[in-house]
Amino acid sequence: MKVTRRQFFKIxxxxxxxxxxxxxxxxxGEAQAEVRTFKLARSTETRNTCPYCSxxxxxxxxxxxxxxxxxxxxxxxxxxxxxxxxxxxxLCPKGAGLVDFIHSENRxxxxxxxxxxxxxxxxxxxDEAFTRVARLMKDDRDKNFIAKNAxxxxxxxxxxxxxxxxSASSNESGYIxxxxxxxxxxxxxxxxxxx
Amino acid sequence: xxxxxxxxxxxxxxxxxxxIRFLFLAERDLFARRAERFRLLAPGHPLADYLSFLALLADxxxxxxxxxxxxPLPTLEERALCRDRDMPLLDARLRHRDRAWLEGLGxxxxxxxxxxxxxxxxxxxxxxxxxxxxRLEDLxxxxxxxxxxxxxxxxxxxxxxxxxxxxVHMATALGEHAFARLEAGGVCPVCGSAPASGIVHANGxxxxxxxxxxxxxxxxxxxxxLKCSSCEATEGIGYYSLEGTxxxxxxxxxxxxxxxxKLLYLEKDGRMEATADDLATLALDMLMAEEGKVRxxxxxFLHPGGEVEEA
Numbered sequence: 035m036k037v038t039r040r041q042f043f044k045i046x047x048x049x050x051x052x053x054x055x056x057x058x059x060x061x062x063g064e065a066q067a068e069v070r071t072f073k074l075a076r077s078t079e080t081r082n083t084c085p086y087c088s089x090x091x092x093x094x095x096x097x098x099x100x101x102x103x104x105x106x107x108x109x110x111x112x113x114x115x116x117x118x119x120x121x122x123x124x125l126c127p128k129g130a131g132l133v134d135f136i137h138s139e140n141r142x143x144x145x146x147x148x149x150x151x152x153x154x155x156x157x158x159x160x161d162e163a164f165t166r167v168a169r170l171m172k173d174d175r176d177k178n179f180i181a182k183n184a185x186x187x188x189x190x191x192x193x194x195x196x197x198x199x200x201s202a203s204s205n206e207s208g209y210i211x212x213x214x215x216x217x218x219x220x221x222x223x224x225x226x227x228x229x
Numbered sequence: 230x231x232x233x234x235x236x237x238x239x240x241x242x243x244x245x246x247x248x249i250r251f252l253f254l255a256e257r258d259l260f261a262r263r264a265e266r267f268r269l270l271a272p273g274h275p276l277a278d279y280l281s282f283l284a285l286l287a288d289x290x291x292x293x294x295x296x297x298x299x300x301p302l303p304t305l306e307e308r309a310l311c312r313d314r315d316m317p318l319l320d321a322r323l324r325h326r327d328r329a330w331l332e333g334l335g336x337x338x339x340x341x342x343x344x345x346x347x348x349x350x351x352x353x354x355x356x357x358x359x360x361x362x363x364r365l366e367d368l369x370x371x372x373x374x375x376x377x378x379x380x381x382x383x384x385x386x387x388x389x390x391x392x393x394x395x396x397v398h399m400a401t402a403l404g405e406h407a408f409a410r411l412e413a414g415g416v417c418p419v420c421g422s423a424p425a426s427g428i429v430h431a432n433g434x435x436x437x438x439x440x441x442x443x444x445x446x447x448x449x450x451x452x453x454x455l456k457c458s459s460c461e462a463t464e465g466i467g468y469y470s471l472e473g474t475x476x477x478x479x480x481x482x483x484x485x486x487x488x489x490x491k492l493l494y495l496e497k498d499g500r501m502e503a504t505a506d507d508l509a510t511l512a513l514d515m516l517m518a519e520e521g522k523v524r525x526x527x528x529x530f531l532h533p534g535g536e537v538e539e540a
Contacts, residue, residue, distance in 0.1 A: 041375055042459075042488055042523035045514035049535025055279050056534070057383040059347025064275035069515045075472040077479075079455050094454065116437030117249070117453040123437040 081115060084129045085202040088225070091129055092118025109136055171195060171218075179219060196222030243433040251410050252418060253440065255397050255447035260291035266505040274509060282346050283508065283530055286386060289340035290394050293333040297398045300327050303407075312409045317421035319399050321373040321445055326395065330369070331362060334391030341387065353383035372529065373445070375423065382532035389445075389529035396420055396446035410450075415458045415525075417443035418450050423526035424458060424490060426507045427481065431495040439492065442503035444527050449503075457483035458490045459525035468492075469520075471513055477501065478510045480517050488525035489517055504528060 045053075047069050050062035077098055084091040092115030098108050112132045116123030125132075135141070145163035146155040158166075178194040197220055199211045208225065215223050256262075267284035271277045303311075303318055311318045334357075341354040357365070368388045371379045380388065400408075400419050411418045424441035428449060431437075440449035441458055456463050462485040469480040469489070477497035482489035491513065493501040507528050514524065 041378055041527065042525065043378075043527060043533045044518040044523050044535060045511055045531070045533040046518040046535050047515045049518075049533050050511075050515075052382065052534030054382040054386055054530065054532040054534075055276065057349065057381075057532075058279070058282065058353060058386070059349030060276065060279040060282070062276070065511060066515075068275045069512050072512055072516060073472040074469045074516050074520070077468045077470070077476075079466065079468060081455060113437060115454070122249075 086128050091121035190219045192219035193221050199225045201226045251451045253449040254400050260287045263287045263505050266502040270509040285344050289337040290390050293336045293394045315412050319420045321420040321422050330395035333394045337390050377527050385532045386530045400446045414452050419448045420446045425528050426503045427492040429494045459488040460486040489522045490525045
């Protein structure tokens with residue numbers, strides 16, 4: 035239902051000359067001139083979910099720019115989403131510090147490897163990281179997989195390796211993770227989803 | 230140390246309530262507080278005289294509201310009917326207006342015709358005083374129907390001021406419980422008018438929540454953030470402020486319908502008032518107009534002159 039007919043005004047510097055301001059005897063000149071000294075700054079507000087734990091608090095992230103153009107968009111503020119039914123705008127101290135987490139110099143941005151006994155972290159490629167993890171998993175599974183228990187019943191267990199998945203995953207990625215890991219026979223499997 | 234800088238102790242912080250309160254009616258001292266705000270904004274402002282004039286007009290509105298007679302209110306049947314049919318109970322366009330609004334207008338016009346304001350303003354007020362009632366009713370109908378552009382620019386603020394008093398009176402006489410949420414989130418659940426601006430609150434259980442402020446009855450009703458108040462789209466909403474300011478006032482702009490509405494972030498300045506601070510930040514409107522954007526709601530104290538688009 036359309037309750038009122040809505041007019042969409044433009045309040046333009048040019049229009050002010052015939053506006054209520056001018057027609058009531060006030061000079062809009064200074065306001066019209068002042069506008070030329072200003073520029074617009076654009077920011078964007080985006081809803082997201084806190085990555086830390088399974089409570090999944092709603093966030094509003096404020097960033098500069100419009101994300102569409104070439105300009106780099108920098109997040110400058112994060113607040114709890116006041117409309118979100120889970121947290122109603124509140125955040126725990128970790129969540130409240132999220133903007134520093136994003137801009138932290140110590141933030142991990144690529145895979146690193148520290149060999150046993152070594153004190154050095156060495157940067158490796160994603161390809162190397164995936165290959166190495168898969169290799170170690172396969173070797174361990176080949177060595178320790180339990181197809182049948184003592185009574186000869188098929189159990190297909192792999193209990194020497196555990197898997198910890200992310201907290202902010204969607205339902206769908208949780209389902210896929212579960213399918214992939216369980217079909218390897220892994221029993222020690224959890225999400226980092228505990229406070 | 231000013232009030233805003235005071236540190237709160239843990240026990241003083243009001244926890245977020247389970248339910249978001251959807252409606253706040255205007256207080257009975259709305260116009261006095263608005264006048265005070267205009268007086269604070271005026272010194273040094275490029276439109277200082279205009280803002281001072283609006284302070285006097287708000288004083289007159291407060292006087293009219295304080296002396297408003299007791300009027301018959303909608304019956305329980307009417308209230309139930311409006312609830313059932315998703316209609317605003319005090320629909321600005323449909324509801325019969327009691328003649329009392331004309332008494333209020335008379336008082337406002339007499340005050341303004343004798344006030345220390347420019348001759349043009351005094352003459353506009355004096356002219357309306359001698360106007361036939363049917364013309365005044367006609368001007369009122371146009372304003373309430375959302376057709377402010379059809380009202381002569383110098384007359385709009387006076388007639389609108391009287392209508393605001395009438396609607397604030399009726400809404401506060403009924404009380405909050407009389408009104409229900411409407412399906413259309415962008416219009417006032419009390420009178421069906423468009424908002425003048427939005428307020429993002431800073432304190433207590435309202436912290437961070439956005440309420441739209443009615444251009445007519447100053448009712449504040451809840452609308453979730455990051456949503457266009459004109460077309461209720463949620464994609465690609467942009468926020469524009471004047472470069473170099475603290476971002477207390479931002480224009481929330483929708484790429485879908487091309488409309489924007491100003492939001493006042495009380496966290497940055499707790500003294501802001503929906504109507505007064507809207508008019509004190511016209512520079513933002515003028516820059517938005519240069520970007521080709523249109524306002525999603527009117528301020529009844531300003532006929533903007535120039536072009537007007539219909540929707």
